[in-house]
Amino acid sequence: MNERMYNSFVYDISQKEEIEEKGNEKEECLCYRELREGELSQLIDKSYSRKYISALNQTFKDFGINTCIRISHFLAQVMVESSSFRYTAENGATDADYKGYKGRGLIQITLETNYRAYELYENEINKKKNKDVVCFTGMLANKQKLERIPYSVRSAGWFFAIHSSLCLYADKNDFIYITQKINGGLNGYNERLNFLKKIVAKVIHCQEREIPTNFNFKESKAYDNSAMSFAWGVWHDDFLGKKGCNYNREEAILGYERCIELNPPDTSPNINRFELKKKFPHLLVEVKSKKIYILRNKDVAKERLKQLKRSQ
Template sequence: MKFLILSLLFATLLFSSTLVLASDSERDLTASELREIMTGLSESKAREYVGPLNEAMRSAGINTPARQAAFLAQLGHESGNLRWFREFASGKAYEGRRDLGNTQPGDDVRYKGRGPIQITGRANYRAAGKALGVDLENNPQLAEDPRIGFRTAAWFWNSRNLNQYADRQSQDAFDVITRRINGGYNGKADRDAKYRAAQRILGRNGLNDTPSQQPTTPVERPSTRPVERPTRPTRPSRPIRPTRPTRPYRPTRPTRPYRPTRPYRPNRPTRPTRPTRPYRPTRPYRPSRPTRPYRPYRPSRPYRPTRPSRPYRPSYSRPSYRPSYRPSYRPSRSSYSRPSYSRPSYRPSYRGRR
């Protein structure tokens, strides 16, 4: 009987201490702390967002300063300190991204980044809507609503099991969170600066408190954004091939001493270049002279030999003043020829033949 009473008292004390620790570790974010972390956020927006934000963080187990600092740092970078809940780009870069579930034409623009964590892709919208009970696949613009947007951000955070890395409170663990959310390290400097500022602001209320347990409800793991490429399968090992037997060493040729090559000298000297001719001005232009008028073609008369002269017959008669048919001498061609008193030689006449 005494043992039963003592056991009941011990269980009561243990349960009460657990409640005290849970109440100390689990805390809600205030509007002033949210404004300090999200620089540039107005007071009215901070009061509007702090309620849905705390509700979403409680549903995902983000209830310690360490987890809240990492979560808010990522949200602050993705949404510009909670100023825009929709991606500025058109979304054409996500065309054909089957890892995001964009299999239909137009999925790139329709399912671009929305919400404070910029959820992207048809697969993520479908999985988030199924987990939250909202038809986000057919109505993706609902993710821009702050109440639904913070819930999608908490679902995305919890679906990657990021609380375990936030509990480590180290820079390497925060880099893993950045990699799983962004798929890379875009804006790493800004994320790290916001993480350090959130740690400093939330550390006033005890940053090293004991973390609470993860929620017991199972979470469906959709495709990551973007999905890391799987590693290639290793090739099967090649069969062992026997090595070649060693061969005896062969002596190489004796090295020749270095003999520098003689410089290049041409056999014949090059011819000297001719001096340039002096400049001679060109002749002035003269117009061409008119040529003679064209004469029509007139064929020459055919060749016809002259008639043979009469045979020479010397006359033994007395001289007379009658000219003979043949001169007594052959006249010369000179202009000062001797006058002939005899009959001139017979020359054929072409009169009438032309």
């Protein structure tokens, strides 16, 4: 064999081994191992995958987000909340909005109560490790720490795994409940679902279990929650014009019926971000002790249910 033939032979072997290695890597289960930069770059821009891969893996380790299905659900939510890791502060919100506590971090932690809860968590960890106290409240500079690594990532891990106990629901593959716990409604539902499908297809090759990406509201924990059932009706109701998922009369009826069936208390108003007061001014109820007017979820549900069934 001459030198040219030998070099060609060696090149073919090494090229074949490289292809096989990449193939094996692609099919490797993600349970209990670190996510690779190359895998993350299949989902986000390479500059962001380089920036975040180390902090992500540390967060996965620290918060027990350590199986294919947990990582899948975490990433699907974070991808939407951060616009594919581009933003760690809420777009369109000023530093004065939400009384100074706008959405920050990869999962957009919002409101002072959540900032303080996360601050308390980190300082309990720091105390055990004899580290300095960290502050996320008070001065603007403290709050902005959530916009930068490591806290932009750790705060997302804390909110997902500790504050909202969503690893449990990731294990149950309850995408609907996880979305509502993180978003408070169904904003970006289709986008989150598409990301989950992409993650499962391109990155996750779980050998422990299958990860279905078709979801039924009746099988979700959200089905046992009156506010979440109401939201399911609202977001599927084309009359109300909410964006995030496909309008569907049957699903809207299902959500409203379940909300009424669960019989939320009369003092349970709809969340202000649903922006329904202008649609139903005749249903406003005065709460004299607080000098405010509220909409009760079940009142709106009853009216929309009647109208939807009438138009069938």
